[in-house]
Amino acid sequence: MLDSQAPTFRRSARLQSQKVSEILAIGARAAELRSEGHPVIVLGAGEPDFPTPDNVIEAAHRAALNGRTTYTPLAGTPELRAAVAEKFKRENGIVYTPSEVIITAGAKQVIFNAFMATLDPGDEVVIPAPYWTTYSAMVDICGGVPVKVTTSADTGFKITPAQLEAAITPKTRWLMLNSPSNPTGAAYGIEETRAILAVLERHPAVWLLSDEIYEHIVYDDFACVSPAALSPAIRQRTLIVNGVSKAYAMTGWRLGYGAGPEALIKAMTVVQSQSTSNACSISQAAALAALTGPQEVLAERRDSFRARRDLVVSAINAMPGLSCRVPEGAFYAFASCEGVLGAQTPEGRILESDREFCSWILETTHVAMVPGAAFGLSPYFRISYATSTDEIEEAMGRLARACDTLVLPV
Incomplete structure (x- = not known):
């Protein structure tokens, strides 16, 4: 019974x-x-x-008609990884090889892969508040400790060098920066970014996760500069998170990408191999069209x-x-x-x-x-x-x- x-x-x-x-x-x-x-x-x-732009949808349709519906390499198609590397060179002034690029099922997976690949129990991640809620949740799930640093309207909702210095401990593994930011829309200017990087240069064990998903949505002649473009030393321990969802209105296509040191990208690829495997083949074809097509x-x-x-x-x-x-x-x-x-x-x-x-x-x-x-x-x-x-x-x-x-x- x-x-x-x-x-x-x-x-x-x-x-x-x-x-x-x-x-x-x-x-x-x-x-x-x-x-x-x-x-x-x-x-x-x-x-x-x-x-979503017409040329992107047309590229996806062609890919489906041409049989591009099978598995792709884990870290993304060679064409898209090369296009992402070219995008960083063209728009951000940063040189990456395709082997330093990973393609994921949305930008969120870039972050998750990185934390799964690098955080041991008790490792700390400094997160300026206010922050996108997923940041803290992913640190928790991956066994880390989110260290939330409260900012204010007086500082433009941006962490100050003094606050960052005070937050870093021997357990700190990452600093997360989101510029322009969700939820505030705040963005770090060049000199503000240099001041943050000066702190990181004094702490070589701390890596930088730079979420740049809103880089193309800035106003009033604001200059949006990636931290990795300002310091060769910090570039060697920076992971840039980006994707096509916001700029190209492709949220449902679930296509993100990350760029960073090859050792980190390889470790993140191992994580991805045991979770989602490759990103959607059709979405990768669509993203290729977005990055290489008309940008007006x-x-x-x-x-x-x-x-x-x-x-x-x-x-x-x-x-x-x-x-x-x-x-x-x-x-x-x-x-x-x-x-x-x-x-x-x-x-x-x-x-x-x-x-x-x-x-x-x-x-x-x-x-x-x-x-x-x-x-x-x-x-x-x-x-x-x-x-x-x-x-x-x-x-x-x-x-x-x-x-x-x-x-x-x-």
């Missing part, structure tokens, strides 16, 4: 502290409200609203994002209790809601945190935003302006009208 009791499921210890992203939870609640007939506007997704689309879309940024920042700064610095890049605004904490809503509710503020806005105005707490820094909220101007204007109007109803603390 079979035991009628259901078996007990036990999570591994590495997952005990992990849960589904708060961003996804907010998206799920927004979908519920929409299914109930509410006119929800989601300003939470880190995804361009533009279509990048400037066109950047101009559109800049106009949306200006609309969002101007609107927020006109609202009582809210404020927002002007981001240098990406398609996010990271706004402070400190001025509305302690405020009373028309329903008599007291807003005591950024999570409560965002929840109230979602439930009453049906605009979905992500609280700064999800990114490790309160009291802020993130707005993604990777949506249409009409939706942004409507959302900002709803947000302004909601804030006008608050009784602000004296």
